[in-house]
Amino acid sequence: QVQLEESGGGLVQPGGSLRLSCSTSRSTLDAWNIGWLRQAPGKEREAVSCISPTHRTPNYADSVKGRFTISRDLATNTVHLEMNNLKPEDTAVYYCATFGVCNNYYLGYNDYVGQGTQVTVSS
Numbered sequence: 001q002v003q004l005e006e007s008g009g010g011l012v013q014p015g016g017s018l019r020l021s022c023s024t025s026r027s028t029l030d031a032w033n034i035g036w037l038r039q040a041p042g043k044e045r046e047a048v049s050c051i052s053p054t055h056r057t058p059n060y061a062d063s064v065k066g067r068f069t070i071s072r073d074l075a076t077n078t079v080h081l082e083m084n085n086l087k088p089e090d091t092a093v094y095y096c097a098t099f100g101v102c103n104n105y106y107l108g109y110n111d112y113v114g115q116g117t118q119v120t121v122s123s
Contacts, residue, residue, distance in 0.1 A: 002028050002112040004096040009117030016086050018119060022079040022096030029053055029077060033102035035070060036081050037110060038092035038119075047107035049081060050099040059102055064090075086121045094119050 008020040020036065028034065035050025035058075049070040051058045058070045069082040079096065093116040100109025 002032070002098060004028075004034075004098075004112060004114035006094065006096045006114045006117040009094060009119045011120045011122065012086055013123050014086060014088060014121055016121070017082070017084045018086065020081040020083065020094055020096075020117060020119070022081075022114065024077055024079065024096070026074070026077050028098070029072060029074065029079070032112075033099040034072075034079050035059075035097060035099055035102065035107065036079075037095045037097050037113065038090075039095070039116075040089075040092040043092075045095070047099070047110075048094070050102035050107050051079070052102050059104060059107055061107070083119070086119075088121050090119065091121050092119060093117065 036048040039045040095116045096114040097110040098112040
């Protein structure tokens with residue numbers, strides 16, 4: 001059974017930084033592409049970033065490239081999302097999720113999704 005537990009959300013000013021964490025199991029990290037989705041109020045859920053267990057090459061949505069960095073910590077079985085230069089439009093609930101497809105062209109097919117953590121970017 002895949003378990004995903006997010007932490008690290010909060011309130012931050014524009015231009016600030018936050019680090020989200022997703023705690024899971026080693027078997028999940030070995031078997032799945034894993035990453036992050038987000039859903040802003042009144043908008044559809046969108047993929048943010050994902051990383052493959054085999055190629056270990058991360059992929060990002062165009063809206064966050066150059067500002068967000070995803071990484072895996074195999075010592076703690078945690079996936080992190082380092083978010084820098086945050087903008088008000090980054091405000092959303094962020095979900096850790098598995099990705100059936102994770103490449104330069106498409107991030108999707110989320111079979112398992114965590115409960116989410118709120119990120120609010122506001123002055």
